[in-house]
Amino acid sequence: MFREWHDLRVIVQEAIETVAPLLDQRHLWIQVEENGDLPLLFVDRTRIRQVLLNLLNNAARYTDRGGITVSLQVREADVLLEVRDTGVGIAPEQLDIIFEEFRQADMTSRRREGAGLGLAISRRFVELHGGSMWAESQVNKGSTFFVALPLPWTSAESDALRQIPEL
Numbered sequence: 568m569f570r571e572w573h574d575l576r577v578i579v580q581e582a583i584e585t586v587a588p589l590l591d592q593r594h595l596w597i598q599v600e601e602n603g604d605l606p607l608l609f610v611d612r613t614r615i616r617q618v619l620l621n622l623l624n625n626a627a628r629y630t631d632r633g634g635i636t637v638s639l640q641v642r643e644a645d646v647l648l649e650v651r652d653t654g655v656g657i658a659p660e661q662l663d664i665i666f667e668e669f670r671q672a673d674m675t676s677r678r679r680e681g682a683g684l685g686l687a688i689s690r691r692f693v694e695l696h697g698g699s700m701w702a703e704s705q706v707n708k709g710s711t712f713f714v715a716l717p718l719p720w721t722s723a724e725s726d727a728l729r730q731i732p733e734l
Contacts, residue, residue, distance in 0.1 A: 568611040568695060575608055575615070575646060575716070576601070579637055582619035589627050596634035597623075603641035609719050614692040618700075621685040622650040622712050629710070630654035641718070645698065648714040657704035665702065666690050 576599075583597060590597055626635045633653030640647045657665060668687040693700040697717045704710035 568614060570609050570611050572607040573610055573612050573615075575605055575610075575639060575648070578610075578612060578616050579619060579639065579648075582616055582623055583637070585620060586623045586627060589624065590635070593627055593630070595627060595630055595632075598634070598636050600636060600638040602639065605639055605641060605646060606718065608646060608716055610696055610716065611692075614695070615716070618689040618692050618714060619648075619650075621689045622714075625685065625712075626650055626652035626654065626710070633709075642715075645715040645717050648716070649711055650714075651709065651711040653709045656706040656708050657702070657710055658706055659704075662702055662704060666700070 579599060583599070587597075623635065623637075630652045631654070635653075636649070636651045638647075638649040638651065640649075666686050668684055690700040693714050693716070699715045700713065702710055702712045
């Protein structure tokens with residue numbers, strides 16, 4: 568991983584611009600909500616962008632009408648990123664398996680098929696940043712995927728960063 572200080576809003580905007588043609592093709596809206604001043608995060612921009620692209624692509628693939636909301640919220644120890652869709656949702660008994668490699672929620676549409684690696688890889692990237700990733704969903708009402716990334720001043724790693732002398 569190659570970590571640097573990045574503005575999560577910029578990474579989100581880049582990911583949205585990348586998936587915009589798919590959203591337009593599917594006639595889906597997208598909106599971004601921010602709650603609080605977002606500090607810079609010490610992240611691997613490529614990996615976090617890949618997580619966002621996966622979540623946005625999945626949301627678009629599993630949403631036939633409506634759209635996607637991306638929310639950014641500063642909490643006490645982390646920044647919470649939510650990707651919420653108005654899609655088909657995931658059955659409760661399948662929420663546990665969607666983050667396993669080569670596993671997917673049981674969907675019948677061929678358009679929605681994939682290798683079953685995106686969420687597993689995404690969760691691993693988030694965990695490598697000291698964060699966590701989970702989902703909530705209701706069938707026929709949509710899904711919300713959550714990514715919690717630690718604030719730089721709350722992780723043990725930041726203690727080490729503070730001790731690096733300036734050159």
